[in-house]
Amino acid sequence: MATEDIIYDVIVVGAGIEGSATAYQLAKRGQSTLLLEQFPLPHCRGSSHGQTRITRRAYPQAIYSAMMGQSFDEWAILEKESGEKLYRNCGTLVVSPPPMLGLVERGLKVNKAPYRSLTVPELKSEFPNITLPDDYVALYDYQGGILHADKSLIAFQDQFKKYGGTLRDGEQVNDVIPGDIVTLKTTTGNLFKGRNIILALGPYTNNLLAKTGLQLPLKPIRVPVLYWKEKVAGMYSSDKFPCYIDRTGSEGVSIYGLPALEYPGLVKMCLHDGPVVDPNKREVADVSWVRDRMMKYVAQTFPWLDPVPAIEETCIYTNSPDTHLFLDRHPKYENIIIAAGFSGHGFKLAPLVGKILSDLVQGKTPEYDMDWFKISRFDKGGENPSSKL
Template sequence: MSTDDIIYDVIVVGAGIEGSSTAYQLAKRGQSTLLLEQFPLPHSRGSSHGQSRITRRAYPQAIYSAMMKDSFEGWKILQEESGEKIYNYCGTLYISPPSFLAPIETGLKVNKAPYRSLTLSELKSEFPAFTLPDDYAGIYDYQGGILYADKSLKAYQDQFKKYGGTLRDGERVDDVIPGDIVTLTTTTGNKYRGRNVVLALGPFTNNLLAKTGLQLPLKVQRVMVLYWREKVSGMHSSDKFPCFLDPAGSQGIRVYSTPSDEYQGLVKVCLSLGPVVDPYIREGVDISWVRERMMKYVTNRLPWLHPVPAIEEACIRTNSPDGHLFLDRHPKYENIVIAAGFSGHGFKLAPVVGKILSDLVQGKTPSFDMNYFKISRFDNGVVTNKSKL
């Protein structure tokens, strides 16, 4: 039987964390599901590779704090099903001037999430690894911590296959032919047909959306992932030092960190910003300014780390203009669902994103306010070929 003789209930394009979570949910719900990935797995060309990500309930927007309640439940279920340890609840600490912390505290209160406010003197006493400005305070999120990214991604893919899903990697989708049955053609010459399609392509979203006459206002950045060596062994281990976020940390650009956990004696401290790149051509850009900015930050704020990075890795993030996700149906084709623009904070949301996208595919109403995530919230720069719509 050739590939185009099969009609799947759903084809998910993109086997990053969002696509893999969605495919898992659909297969678990009894949908015949094909998951397609353009690169051979595992790979580091998208946004879901690497050893760790921060997780937290603390968000400036209450909706994300609410979504994370469901997401934590999803991570727990995945861990139980897979038998793989995929998170470490070492806590997440927000540090900044109180004006940054006010909406975060509101969101935690509204959603009844456990947290604690800390004064500057309490921060200095409990976390001596920091040197902080006089106007800083903190919020400690007890449910925050580390997600083990590579393990989480593989667990979703393995469980997807156990539920009967089909995963094909090394096949890039080159064309989308909409209709009651959507036809996808790939670089291998295969054709796949599905009653519904989910496009979860990360930085490559607009490359394929162009085939449907649609472009989203997305900006792809190459972000440096930097690891810094401890001066005192064990001072920043996850049983003593939490994940942290400093939204005002470097000229108003958020700094984030995980403790010494994945590489012994090394702490991940990064700037959530980088040069804009083509997702297929991301090497060769100037990233020296990121390194220099972070060296100053580590020198000033984390004096117990050596101020020169010991390891430099790279990741790609795809930003929407307002930092909110796109989780929506195609404006013309109801059976094409789009997930994009995760803006550096989508990994932790993957379990709930998978549920939302599965609900959209199945014609159900998600349990969250989807106005935050609609394509139509931007009036300009979205549709590139109105004749096709």
């Protein structure tokens, strides 16, 4: 049967973590689902590659802490189905001056997430491998830890196929023809038809949305992923060093870190920022200022790490203006649904994002306040969801 003769219940465009998790949830619900990926798999041209990601309940917005409670449950289901160990529970330490942690603590309390507060003396006693300012305090998120990113992505894709889904890579969609049945054209000359379309394209979102007359306020940025060598072997192993978030970090920008795990004796430590880029031309961006700021921070804060990065890799964040996600229907075409703007914190939420988007496809009302994720929140006169804090 020719591809144009098949009409899928849903076509998901983009096989990163959000698209793959969504396709998995849809196929699991019995929806005939096609998952399209523009690049040959596996690839490192988006936001879902690499070995690890931080996961946590600690958020300044209580809604994300609540969502992560369910997301942890969904990760456990995927682990059981796939037979793969995807989550390592080493805890997450969130540090900053006291005022910055008030909302984070409130979100944890409201959602009954296990945590404890640490004073400066406790910080120095329990984490002698970190040097922090005397005015810092911390929260230890007991459910925090590490997601094995590459394994998680493959697990979603493999389970999606086991539930009857179809995955096609090397199929870049270059046109969208809306209608009751949406037609997608790809650069290979294929046509694909679906009753519903979900666009989960990360930094490439606006390229395809332009075909539908819509642009979202998205900024793809290139984030250098930096690895720093231990001066003493094992000083920052996962039994001595949890995942780490400094909410003020360098010049007010958060810094995050993971224990030595991916590469022997190397700690991942990164600035949550970088230059705005065209994702197709990311290599030309100047990231020297990010590297310089991180070298200064590591030298001051992590005395047992070499202050010059040993390895540098690249990730792309696709930021929305308020760093909250877009999970919404196209304002003109009800059967086109958009997932974008994950702003560097979407990986851990992926299983739940998949369930929310599947609910939208099936006409169900998600259990969370979707005003946070609406496209219209940036319309003139619209209410920014951060006002609900």
